[in-house]
Amino acid sequence: MVNILEFDNVSVVYPGNVQALKKVSLTINEGEFVVIVGLSGAGKSTLLRTVNRLVEPTEGKIRIEGRDITKLNKKELKQMRAQIGMIFQNFNLVNRSRVIRNVLAGRLSYVPTWRTLLGLFPVEDKEIALSALERVRISEKANVRADHLSGGQQQRVGIARALAQRPKIILADEPVASLDPPTSHAVMKDLRRINKEDKITTLVNLHFIDLAQEYGERIIGLRDGELVFDGPASEVDEGVFEEIYGRSITDDDLRGGTKVGQENQN
Amino acid sequence: MKINWQLFKRVVNLLVILGVIIWSLEGMNINWERISRGIPSIGNIIKLMFPPDMSYFSRSLSAMMESIQIAVIGTTIAAVLAFPISFLSAAKIGVPFWVVFLAKQILNAIRTFPELILGIFFVASYGPGPLAGVMAIGINSIGMLGKLNSEIVETIDRGPIEALEASGSNRAEVFLYAIFPQVLPQFLATALYRFELNLRAATVLGLVGAGGIGVILLQSLQFRRWPIVGMSLLIIIVVVTIIDYSSAYIRKRIT
C-alpha cells in the first residue's frame, strides 16, 4: 500500500482566530476512495484545500508521495497542483465558453504558455480532452456552451476537466450539493468508477450521510476541526454519524433518491 | 400616532416639492404673451422645415458621416484607454486600495464634466474641426466606460478563477481563460452602448464647431434656413435610428 497523502498534525487558523482544523493527522493510500463527512463548518472544505494549498496550513506538514508540500516554491507548487484535480460544488466552469474549452483548461499546465495564449493546443491534448469527455459519457456535447447544459452535465464537464489533468489525486468538494437526488447518485457512481478504473486516489466531501454510506470505502469524520472518526464504511451506522455530527440525524442529512431512478438521469 | 407621523412627512415632502417648483417657475420669467405668439411661430417653423431642402442632401449626409467618424474614433480611444483603468478601479480583485480609490475619483471627475464644455475647450485650443470633437468625446467617454466596466469586473464569477488556480495555471492563463472570456463580451456591449450616446454627442458638438453635421445645423439655424435644418434633422433621425437598432441587435447577440 503506497502512502500517497499524509497529514501530519495539520492545523489551520483563519484570520480572526477561527480554528478550522486542529492537529489533524491522517494517512491516505494510493487508490483509496475516501469520503469526508461532518457538519458545515467542521473543516471538510479546509482539509481538502490544504492538499493543493488553496488554503495554507498554519501548523503541521502535508506530504504528497513523501514530499513535504508546505515547503514548495511557486513553480513547484504549480507543478504539484497540475497533478491534483479538483471538482467544485458550483462546477466553476466558464459559462460562456464551450465545453471542450473548459476541459482543455485542465491541460493548461502541460502546454507551453505561448501556445495557450494563442489558443493553439496540440492535437494530443485535444485528444486527451475528448477522451476525458468520453469517460463521463458526454462527448457529444463538446461544442456546446457550458451554460446550456443541465447541472448534472456541467458537473460531469468539471470531472472531465479534472481528468484531463491526468491527476494522481482528485479532490471533490461537495460535488453533488447543487444537484437533484438521481443526478447526485449518477455523479457519485461516475466518481467511484473512475477511482476504480483509473486508480486515482479520490477524496470527496459530502454532507449527505446516505451517499457517504453507499459510495464511500473509507469514511473520515470531522467535528469542529478535529478528526473524530476514521474507518471503513462497513463500520459506520447512524449512531456513528450522530457522534460525528454531535446531534441526531435529520432528513436534511439524507440525499434520498433510490438506485432505480439512476438509469433515467442525464 | 404613527399614521399621523407618516402622513405628516408625506405632506411636508409634497409641500417642499411644490415650493421648489413654484420658486423655479418664478425664475423662468414666463412672458405669456411671448409664448402665445411663440407657439404658432414654432408651428410655422416646423412647416418650413418640411419639405426639406434636397439640394443639401449630399452635403448633410457627408457631414453626418463625419459625425459618425468622430464618434467611432472617440469611442475607440476611450475604450482602449478605459480597458486598463477598468481593472485598476475594480475593488476586491487584488488591486491596492489606494489605487482603486484614486482611479474611481479620477473617473468620477471626468464623468462630471459636461461634454460640450470639453468640446468648447478643445475647439478653442485645437481650432474648429473634427479633431476637437474626437478629443472631447474620447476623454469624456473614458469616465463612463471606466465606471461601467469596473462594475462588470467586480461582479464576475470567481469560480473558474479558483478552478484554474487549483490546477496550477499561472496568472496569464488564469486571466485569459477565466477572466477574459467573461469580461470581453460585456466590455464590447458597454462600448457599443457608449457609441450610440457618442453619436448623439457628436452631432451636438458640431453646434460649437467641433465638426460633423452640427456645423451645418449651426449655420442654417443662424440664418434661419429652415429647409436646410429640416434636411439635417431628417438625416440625423434616420442615421441615428439605424445605428441604434444595429447596435442593440449586436449587443443582444454578444451577451
Place this chain on the structure above:
Amino acid sequence: MAKKTRTEAKKLTKVFWVDRLKKIGALAVIAIIYIWSARGVGFNLLEIFRELPSFFSLLGEMIPPNWAYSRRLINPLVETIQIAILGTFFGAILTIPLTLLAANNITRNKYIYFFAKGFMNIFRTIPELLYAAILVAGIGLGAFSGMLAITIFSIVVIAKLTSESLEAISYGPLEALQAVGGNKLEMIKYAVVPQILPAYTSYSLYVFEINIRVSTVLGLVGAGGIGVPLQTSLNLFRYQNASMIILVTFILVMAIDYASTKLREVLV
C-alpha cells in the same frame, strides 16, 4: 478507439480555426471602420502632439480663474438649476401617457403601440440642444425655451427607459387583479404602479443628472442658464471668466450628482 479520438481531435482543430476566422473577420470589419473614420477625421497623433503647446497656453490663460466673477454667476447658476428641475419634473409627469402607450403589455392595440414607440424613438434621436435652438428661434431667448427643450427630451428618454422596464414586469399581480375583477385602470394603479415606481424614479433621477449637465450649456444657443455668460466670456476672450464658469459648473454637477445619490437612497 484511439483512432476515433484522433479524428475527433482533428475535427476540433477545424472547429477552432472556424472560430478563429470568425473573430479575425469581425476584427477586420472593425479595423476597416476604424481606418475609414480615422482618415475622415484627420486623426493624426503627430498633430495632436504638435498642437499641445497651444492647448497648454490656453490652459495657462485660464488660470487662475477670476474669483471675483463668481458673484455675477449666482443668478445664471440658479437659473440653470431651475431649468433642470422644471424640465425634469414636467418631463417626468408628461411622460406617463407616452410610457404607457409604448409598453406592449399595457397597450394591446398594435397600431397605437408601434406609433407611440416610433414617435418615442424618433424624438430620442434629436439632441436637446437642437430642441433648444429651434425653440429659441420660435419663442425667443431665455430660460423658458431651455426648460421646454429639457422637458421634451425628458419625456422621450424617461419613456424609453420606463417602457422597457414595464415590458419586463411580472404578471402575477396583474393576473390576480384581473381575477378579482378589476378594470384596466385599476390594474395599472394597483398592480403595475407599485412594481414600476422604483425604476421610474431611478430613471427620472438619472435623466435629471443628464439634464443638469445639458442645462449648463443651453446658454450657448441662448436658452438661458450659465451657458449664456460662458458664451459671452468666450466671445470676448475673457478666459479667466470662462474658467471660473467651468469651475462653478463642475462643482454644481458634482453637488447635484451627490444630491441625486442621496435622493435615490430615499426614494427608490
